Amino acid sequence: MEFFLQQLLNAVSLGGIYALLALGLAVVFSIVALINFAHGELMTVAGYVLFVCILYAVPLPIAVVAAIGAAAVAAAATERLAFRPMRRADPTSLMLTSFAVSAILKVLFQNGISARPKPVPLPPELSGTLTFGPVRLGTVPLASILVTCLSLAALTLFLKRTVMGKAMRAAAEDFQVLRLMGIRANRVIAAAFALSGMLAGISAALWVAQRGSVDPLMGFVPVLKAFVASVIGGLGSLSGAVAGGFALGIAEVLFQAYLPEAALPFRDAFVLGVVILILLWRPDGLIPAKTGRRS
Amino acid sequence: MLEVEGLSVRYGAVEAVGSLGFTVPKGSITVLLGANGAGKSSTLNAISGLAPSRGRIILNGAEIGGLPPEEIVRRGIALCPEGRRVFPSLSVADNLHLGGAVHAKGDELASRTEAELDRFPILRERYHQKAGLLSGGEQQMLALARALMSAPRLLLLDEPSLGLAPKVVDQIFDLIAGLRSQGITILLVEQNAERALEIADHGYVLQSGALALSGSGRELAESPLIREAYLAG
Numbered sequence: 100m101e102f103f104l105q106q107l108l109n110a111v112s113l114g115g116i117y118a119l120l121a122l123g124l125a126v127v128f129s130i131v132a133l134i135n136f137a138h139g140e141l142m143t144v145a146g147y148v149l150f151v152c153i154l155y156a157v158p159l160p161i162a163v164v165a166a167i168g169a170a171a172v173a174a175a176a177t178e179r180l181a182f183r184p185m186r187r188a189d190p191t192s193l194m195l196t197s198f199a200v201s202a203i204l205k206v207l208f209q210n211g212i213s214a215r216p217k218p219v220p221l222p223p224e225l226s227g228t229l230t231f232g233p234v235r236l237g238t239v240p241l242a243s244i245l246v247t248c249l250s251l252a253a254l255t256l257f258l259k260r261t262v263m264g265k266a267m268r269a270a271a272e273d274f275q276v277l278r279l280m281g282i283r284a285n286r287v288i289a290a291a292f293a294l295s296g297m298l299a300g301i302s303a304a305l306w307v308a309q310r311g312s313v314d315p316l317m318g319f320v321p322v323l324k325a326f327v328a329s330v331i332g333g334l335g336s337l338s339g340a341v342a343g344g345f346a347l348g349i350a351e352v353l354f355q356a357y358l359p360e361a362a363l364p365f366r367d368a369f370v371l372g373v374v375i376l377i378l379l380w381r382p383d384g385l386i387p388a389k390t391g392r393r394s
Numbered sequence: 395m396l397e398v399e400g401l402s403v404r405y406g407a408v409e410a411v412g413s414l415g416f417t418v419p420k421g422s423i424t425v426l427l428g429a430n431g432a433g434k435s436s437t438l439n440a441i442s443g444l445a446p447s448r449g450r451i452i453l454n455g456a457e458i459g460g461l462p463p464e465e466i467v468r469r470g471i472a473l474c475p476e477g478r479r480v481f482p483s484l485s486v487a488d489n490l491h492l493g494g495a496v497h498a499k500g501d502e503l504a505s506r507t508e509a510e511l512d513r514f515p516i517l518r519e520r521y522h523q524k525a526g527l528l529s530g531g532e533q534q535m536l537a538l539a540r541a542l543m544s545a546p547r548l549l550l551l552d553e554p555s556l557g558l559a560p561k562v563v564d565q566i567f568d569l570i571a572g573l574r575s576q577g578i579t580i581l582l583v584e585q586n587a588e589r590a591l592e593i594a595d596h597g598y599v600l601q602s603g604a605l606a607l608s609g610s611g612r613e614l615a616e617s618p619l620i621r622e623a624y625l626a627g
Contacts, residue, residue, distance in 0.1 A: 265492055278464050
């Protein structure tokens with residue numbers, strides 16, 4: 100029972116991180132049709148800010164906010180410097196641009212900071228377990244689930260209640276008409292990138308909390324998983340990204356926990372097998388995006 | 395109010411509009427007629443900044459050609475696009491608010507919304523529903539109301555009666571005539587030439603992206619060319 104609950108907790112917390120990452124990809128994709136493979140490096144930016152803050156004994160909440168802010172600024176900067184000049188380009192060129200941004204940032208981290216992992220020790224109160232009657236559960240996955248839920252709630256409020264949030268949803272459906280209303284395309288796109296950066300920053304804080312270190316390549320695996328998650332969910336669909344993220348995280352953890360030992364090296368093959376089955380069943384993803392006209 | 399001189403719109407190698415000139419007098423309803431592909435929508439898209447164009451577009455003496463759509467709506471021109479193009483997953487309320495968001499804030503935005511709900515009572519009933527769930531006529535009214543939320547001085551209407559039931563078409567044309575009496579200048583593109591000419595002060599007929607005929611609404615309605623081509627006898 101305890102084993103199952105712990106695994107369930109791990110599954111949901113990992114799924115939550117994938118969901119936040121996939122959301123970050125989906126927010127940008129829904130508006131500018133770009134799959135931003137530099138999304139992982141935004142995580143890395145946040146990770147290093149966390150590392151530096153903790154090195155200088157900055158209190159954890161401030162460190163986390165600074166890390167999220169840094170990822171948002173980095174995302175907006177990549178938009179301004181790399182993606183905006185490519186605005187009229189076709190989706191393939193945009194995607195290649197994102198590979199370039201990703202490669203440049205990785206080299207900057209490797210040469211400017213270090214190619215080797217840097218430790219990010221957690222405060223002791225987060226590294227333990229909490230006891231609920233007979234069951235002991237890890238603090239980090241619990242906190243991770245809490246943060247994911249709060250982030251999803253805040254994102255929903257933002258998208259439903261604020262003008263910019265509504266404008267982003269409208270831009271995903273018909274960007275031209277949104278511009279006819281006088282809402283500036285550049286502003287909506289910059290805001291979408293900043294939002295996507297914030298989501299990357301939050302995911303990075305949760306990711307680093309589980310691994311305890313940062314390195315220049317740490318964003319690669321998560322962004323790949325987020326890409327898979329957003330494809331399962333339906334590329335460009337926000338609720339699809341959340342569904343896909345949780346589906347992928349849960350599949351990974353449950354296969355890890357319950358596959359026979361001899362089959363464990365092939366865990367990813369089993370997970371991707373499930374992905375193939377989902378896509379055979381629903382080729383457009385679990386919750387397909389409503390496609391619209393883009394500017 | 396609006397003067398267009400030597401306007402041309404090209405999509406790659408295809409010329410949709412070539413060297414077109416016409417004027418829209420203040421306070422009038424001016425109608426652009428023509429067959430499918432004559433360049434009517436391209437002309438409206440060029441004026442509103444959606445389609446790249448050459449030539450001069452002058453609003454109240456100021457050149458506005460080449461400005462992006464975000465700027466042109468700030469100058470007082472709103473386009474209600476062909477096919478309505480409401481934001482389907484947003485509520486009626488959100489569609490309206492986005493229409494006015496950069497033109498009015500707070501109380502002013504609320505009072506404009508209220509005015510549009512008075513003008514289109516059906517939208518008040520549907521206020522919290524998703525726009526995609528509305529009927530075609532309701533969506534057309536929402537698209538009109540959304541365009542009016544920017545309080546335009548010149549309203550461009552692209553095929554507002556397309557695909558609507560005759561009763562709804564009557565309503566829409568009554569509304570358009572009503573807008574003129576409130577001082578809004580209107581440039582109307584229509585397939586329904588008969589109805590359009592009934593309310594139009596001036597009309598222009600486009601053929602293959604160029605001007606074929608122009609005159610007052612009545613003159614055009616009585617012209618043999620128009621009767622033959624559009625009014626079936």
